[in-house]
Amino acid sequence: MTAAPEPSSASSDVTVVVASRDRRADLLATLPRHEAPVILVDNASSDGTVEAVREAHPEVTLLALDRNHGAHGRTLGVARAGTPFVAFADDDSWWAPGDLARAVEIMRAHPRLAVLNARILVDPEEELDPVCAEMAQSPLGAAEDLPGPSLLGFVACAALVRTEAFEAVGGFDPVVRFPGEEERVALDLAAAGWGMAYVDSVTVHHHPSSRRDDPGRRQAGIWRARVLTAVMRHPVPGIVEVVRTAVRTGRPGMEGLLRAAPDLPAALRRRRPIPEQVRADLRLLAGEPA
Template identity: 75%
Template sequence: MGQAAGVITELHPPRPAVTCVVASRNRRADLLASLPRHEAPVVLVDNASTDGTVEAVRAAHPDVTVVPLDRNAGAVARTLGTARAGTPFVAFTDDDSWWAPGDLARAAEIMRAHPRLGLLAARILVGTEEELDPVCTEMAASPLGTDPDLPGPSLLGFVACAALVRTEAFTAVGGFDPVVRFPGEEERLALDLAAAGWGLAYVDEVTVHHHPSTSRDPNTVRQAGIWRSRVLTALMRYPLRDLLGQLVRAAGAGRPGWRGLVGAVPRVPAALRRRRVLPRPVMAGVRELSR
């Protein structure tokens, strides 16, 4: 009987708790270097790369589930990847980031121990020098405090390349949307998780390594994209007076802010169709953070 049970265990190994979902575009070299570091099954959603990423990954890593898209879907690629994952938790690792050895499993255990935790934001060490990302210092000092049922300071934002989400929570709020896209797509998701009653927390007990790719947009382009996302998120979720305040801040941010405002204009109709003002407690947290 014992031998039979052993055979059954071998034939049916325990299902993984976590899937790493990677969204990428034209970063073949980064992917080939980072994919072997992941300690969980990987779903790669390719945003219509033209550098042979799909073929190279399939040849070098046949165990990776590759989902090729025929157009660049931006952050929505992570939503599509999560739908393919089939695990209770999903780690959004980028093509240039990976979880420290053992920390992905440790993060999943923390999620299990805190059932209201919808999103865990890990500590981020940047580059070969492993310098602490300044955003981690901000998250650790969050003025929102630490709720008794959460493992760390409460958040209303996060960095996607170092986040573990509860699939149930992520799916319930619709995941990443096609309006905000990338970069700066995290805020809208964070706000909707909080509005639905899920907790978001920074946990510095677990670490993600981030070696920023050399194939990145210039900083001015990235900053304009972030302002575009801020404006669209405000249009979708902020009360009128807070929306106006965000528009004023964008206008006062110089060229990146103005470029962000202009870039947001074509997406305004779609944002208005998805507009749903945040509950007062969540908006109070947004105001506290903006101070």
């Protein structure tokens, strides 16, 4: 077994929370790379993940769930962590050596920062994830009290969060689940006055697993999340526009609408429309007139 890295100087303040399902091989390769205590949330794997991790990595805190909670499993992991900061990683991602400690120091220096989104290098070729170029050029600019371009979203597998802020907005909820779980959290953080920023000086490596949903199914899942998030947080005209756009996209959007339907009552119970300033920032990001 590969020896685990020495804990960083930030390890007492940060926990790495990994959510996984049926990716035993990926986990066994990435768990040793983390430079802070790890909580693994296993979403009811059926491939022997739990037993393999217990044998190979007894130092990992394991939450073995009896059903698939999706991204909400990360929220359960944060509740167990008990540290002021939590770094999210997928079973196929990890923070570059030394960068998690640096990210914690950046968070400490910027008390309004709720989410730090790192630079993401993808695949063994270590190519920059295109979403990073978008974040670096955020139309929201860079607030003086944040360490980089302001965001109204983030990528969960490359995010360091302030536990206080994350839990105050409820974390990843059991309605959206996965994928697309970040949007509702980001909207609520912005509504509460917290900041999110892209920081190019810290890096997360992401080597996407070969065990992934096919692209069509994933796109339908993203549309499901957009619809449910709109119901929970957008004004009625915004909900209508999201539904219309989903219909115009064809099969993925229509499938997403169908998959969202059973969870609409739960979304309506959680409805709390975002304030005008956050809606204005959304329009700015969409390139719409002020």
